[in-house]
Amino acid sequence: MKRRRVIWPVLECVLILFALFTPFIKTISVGDFSGRYKTVYSASAVNGFVISYTHSVNKGRVHDFYTVEKDGLLLDKTIFVSYGAGIPEPGETPGAVFTVKEDGYEISGLNRRMKELVMAVGVIAEHSISWGSEEHFLKDWFPAQTRLIIKTENVNLITYWRHHG
Numbered sequence: 001m002k003r004r005r006v007i008w009p010v011l012e013c014v015l016i017l018f019a020l021f022t023p024f025i026k027t028i029s030v031g032d033f034s035g036r037y038k039t040v041y042s043a044s045a046v047n048g049f050v051i052s053y054t055h056s057v058n059k060g061r062v063h064d065f066y067t068v069e070k071d072g073l074l075l076d077k078t079i080f081v082s083y084g085a086g087i088p089e090p091g092e093t094p095g096a097v098f099t100v101k102e103d104g105y106e107i108s109g110l111n112r113r114m115k116e117l118v119m120a121v122g123v124i125a126e127h128s129i130s131w132g133s134e135e136h137f138l139k140d141w142f143p144a145q146t147r148l149i150i151k152t153e154n155v156n157l158i159t160y161w162r163h164h165g
Helices: 002-021 157-163
Strands: 025-032 040-042 049-054 061-069 072-080 097-101 104-114 117-120 128-131 134-137 147-155
Touching (some): 072 147, 147 157
Antiparallel strands (some): 025 147, 049 061, 072 104, 097 104, 128 134
16 A cells, blocks of 8 residues: 555656656747757747848848748748849749739749758848747847757757747
């Protein structure tokens, strides 16, 4: 009888520790290559996220829409307010659809797959990442010109609680 009284609390502790430290939460992680700064995780971003920035040539705001696939990320479409240098031509991506909208332009069906997205926090670009109704400016998390890697990553509860965006 005493043995059962001891086993249950120990078993409960083991299960709690297992739940806290097993990486089962699928997230989008935003971190720097050097590991000097805090990596930010979002489980909500797994449903899709947008990277926005001010274009360096035409100074218009660009919004790149990403979805999460089993083995990486998919750039599905881009929306921008002015057309010019540095913006993809309609014929550059087979199957892509170029649409003129009331408030800008859209290229959908890009289907650009990548394992991870590598970028740098722009000085003037005002890079941001959005999911749901949340928008976060990357310069609030990382210094300008920091090289970032954005990817899917499974994390445990402790890590997620400490670093979710």
